[in-house]
Amino acid sequence: MVSAGVVSALDLLDRSPRNVSRWRTRLCIAIMSVVWVCDLPPAMGQLAQTVATQADELPKVNKEGWTSSAVCGECHQAIHAVWQHSLHAMSWSNGVFQARYRRSIERYGEEQARACLSCHAPTVRHGGDFGVKNAVTAEGVTCDFCHSVNAVDLSDSSDPFRLTVGGSKHGPLRHAQSPAHEVQDSQLHTRSEFCAPCHEYRNANGLTVLGTYSEWKASPYAKRGKQCQDCHMPLVEGRVVALGVKRDTPTSVNLHNISGSHDIERVRGAVELKLTGYEWFGDRAWVYVSVKNKGSGHCFPTGLPMRRAELVVTIRDGAKPVDERIIPFQAVMEDKSGRVLQEEHRVFIEAARVRSDTRIKPGETRKLEISFRDIKASRLTVDAVLSYEYETEALMIEQGQERFEPVQMKFLIASVQDTMKPL
Numbered sequence: 001m002v003s004a005g006v007v008s009a010l011d012l013l014d015r016s017p018r019n020v021s022r023w024r025t026r027l028c029i030a031i032m033s034v035v036w037v038c039d040l041p042p043a044m045g046q047l048a049q050t051v052a053t054q055a056d057e058l059p060k061v062n063k064e065g066w067t068s069s070a071v072c073g074e075c076h077q078a079i080h081a082v083w084q085h086s087l088h089a090m091s092w093s094n095g096v097f098q099a100r101y102r103r104s105i106e107r108y109g110e111e112q113a114r115a116c117l118s119c120h121a122p123t124v125r126h127g128g129d130f131g132v133k134n135a136v137t138a139e140g141v142t143c144d145f146c147h148s149v150n151a152v153d154l155s156d157s158s159d160p161f162r163l164t165v166g167g168s169k170h171g172p173l174r175h176a177q178s179p180a181h182e183v184q185d186s187q188l189h190t191r192s193e194f195c196a197p198c199h200e201y202r203n204a205n206g207l208t209v210l211g212t213y214s215e216w217k218a219s220p221y222a223k224r225g226k227q228c229q230d231c232h233m234p235l236v237e238g239r240v241v242a243l244g245v246k247r248d249t250p251t252s253v254n255l256h257n258i259s260g261s262h263d264i265e266r267v268r269g270a271v272e273l274k275l276t277g278y279e280w281f282g283d284r285a286w287v288y289v290s291v292k293n294k295g296s297g298h299c300f301p302t303g304l305p306m307r308r309a310e311l312v313v314t315i316r317d318g319a320k321p322v323d324e325r326i327i328p329f330q331a332v333m334e335d336k337s338g339r340v341l342q343e344e345h346r347v348f349i350e351a352a353r354v355r356s357d358t359r360i361k362p363g364e365t366r367k368l369e370i371s372f373r374d375i376k377a378s379r380l381t382v383d384a385v386l387s388y389e390y391e392t393e394a395l396m397i398e399q400g401q402e403r404f405e406p407v408q409m410k411f412l413i414a415s416v417q418d419t420m421k422p423l
């Protein structure tokens with residue numbers, strides 16, 4: 001197993017362009033190793049083999065309860081191949097979640113920690129396998145969960161999903177027909193409301209901890225009818241079912257890896273950083289920077305408050321840094337006694353107030369005026385570097401030994417540079 005790809009803060013201090021590509025590579029490794037820390041339980045591997053040896057017979061869907069994604073994947077190969085590397089597929093098994101879930105049990109007891117499973121292992125919502133004894137529960141946000149949803153009731157915050165578990169699968173295709181299961185046409189699957197029960201969360205203190213859906217709902221995208229799926233699940237080439245199962249089936253599928261901040265290029269495409277000008281009189285200068293959320297359908301960043309972006313504006317005299325300003329884009333949440341919360345499980349359960357929220361709204365251009373004083377140079381360079389950051393811990397399992405490892409992720413989104421002369 002990969003050991004923790006922890007990138008120390010010191011490595012990141014040298015932000016010279018020469019170092020950026022090395023820095024990027026190491027950060028990608030860090031992210032990948034976090035995602036891959038835990039293997040799926042062995043039972044799943046066995047299941048996949050059993051199915052493969054019955055190639056002459058169509059794989060069977062469980063009419064009484066949940067079916068493993070390995071069974072769905074026998075026929076829906078193109079979709080399964082992509083889904084299995086998604087964070088949804090690892091929402092239970094990944095080391096970052098595992099670490100915080102353990103912390104939740106230690107801190108609040110098993111009963112209260114069950115709340116985590118309703119989104120990270122959502123098949124517990126039917127059958128109540130809170131001990132995660134069945135392999136299918138460990139598949140996290142699995143095919144059968146999403147395609148057993150027949151309605152959502154967002155006014156019922158404790159139990160918003162309406163499920164039909166068993167032989168009937170709900171999806172966006174009209175007139176689909178399958179020998180393996182009944183097919184229900186569901187336009188809900190093409191709409192943001194489908195994602196909302198897991199991507200919007202108000203805790204027992206009445207605080208909205210995850211607000212991705214409501215951020216989208218208040219955005220110009222919602223008014224224009226652009227749904228979560230339109231950005232996160234674009235149509236790509238691929239057969240809905242394997243050729244051997246059905247010939248006349250659509251040859252494009254909705255991309256099922258559903259990526260967010262783990263897709264660095266997606267994040268880079270979402271924001272635009274500009275140095276729009278400067279003024280410099282005597283020993284005082286102002287630098288104007290704009291940061292636009294041009295492609296994210298919700299706040300940038302969205303999701304848990306630990307996800308933050310940071311802008312560092314530095315003026316230099318030659319190679320020597322003269323002064324620096326750091327501007328975070330982040331929601332900061334605190335508990336009832338006013339203590340800032342920095343761990344996911346504590347935010348979910350204990351957050352009571354938003355102390356500050358400097359995230360950039362969808363479509364918003366944030367204009368920043370950054371002032372510097374006591375400048376003695378006659379010519380300066382200024383650079384603005386925007387990066388994405390996330391700090392947490394992961395549970396690592398190596399040769400049967402478990403340990404918690406700190407994890408820091410940081411990657412460069414954009415950087416711009418200019419020269420300055422006094423007026």
Ligand code: HEC
Pocket residue numbers: 087088090091092094097118119120122141145146194195196197198199228229232258259260261262263
């Ligand atoms: C049953 C609950 C559930 C549903 C339904 C659901 N999600 Fe998620 N989603 C999660 C959880 C849990 C995670 C976090 C996984 C992790 O990192 O452990 C997640 C993570 C994500 C991520 C982040 C991935 C990354 O690369 O960082 C995106 C993007 C996302 N979901 C989009 C969607 C969209 C779009 C929909 C609707 C089509 C949707 N989700 C439906 C539970 C759900």
Ligand code: HEC
Pocket residue numbers: 058059060061067068069071072073074075076143144147169170171172173174175176177178179180181183184185186240241245246248249250
């Ligand atoms: C024996 C092969 C087979 C298996 C196993 C199978 N399916 Fe299907 N599925 C099909 C076929 C065939 C279609 C119809 C495709 C078409 O008409 O173009 C289909 C259609 C679908 C649709 C589209 C429904 C719609 O109206 O949009 C969904 C969703 C779906 N399956 C989900 C699943 C899930 C989830 C599983 C596992 C629990 C699964 N399938 C297992 C063969 C299979």
Ligand code: HEC
Pocket residue numbers: 069072073076079080081083084088141142143144146147171172173189190191194229230233240252253254255256
């Ligand atoms: C997070 C929920 C989620 C998970 C997990 C998920 N799907 Fe889907 N699936 C969707 C949504 C939403 C759509 C429709 C997207 C749209 O039309 O905009 C869809 C569409 C489909 C379709 C119709 C063809 C298409 O691509 O539009 C099939 C078949 C399907 N999914 C099968 C699967 C299988 C098999 C798996 C597991 C390997 C799976 N899905 C996992 C949410 C999910």
Ligand code: HEC
Pocket residue numbers: 192195196199212213216221226227228229230231232259260261262266267269270295296297298299300301302303304
């Ligand atoms: C206009 C396109 C667009 C729409 C619409 C959109 N998103 Fe996103 N989403 C993005 C981009 C780009 C990112 C990466 C930048 C960021 O983190 O904001 C992202 C990031 C995310 C993340 C990342 C957080 C993480 O853990 O990595 C989640 C979760 C997410 N989106 C869920 C949703 C949900 C749920 C909806 C619908 C309510 C939605 N998105 C609508 C473009 C979109």
Ligand code: HEC
Pocket residue numbers: 094096097100101104113115116117118119120197198199200201210302303304307344345348349
């Ligand atoms: C309402 C659904 C929901 C509940 C309840 C929930 N989560 Fe999550 N969780 C999500 C979604 C959606 C994301 C992805 C958004 C993001 O990454 O910012 C996520 C992300 C995470 C992450 C980051 C994962 C990663 O891979 O980076 C951790 C850790 C986490 N949750 C732990 C917990 C714990 C512990 C609990 C219980 C105390 C919990 N969650 C309860 C929906 C939920």
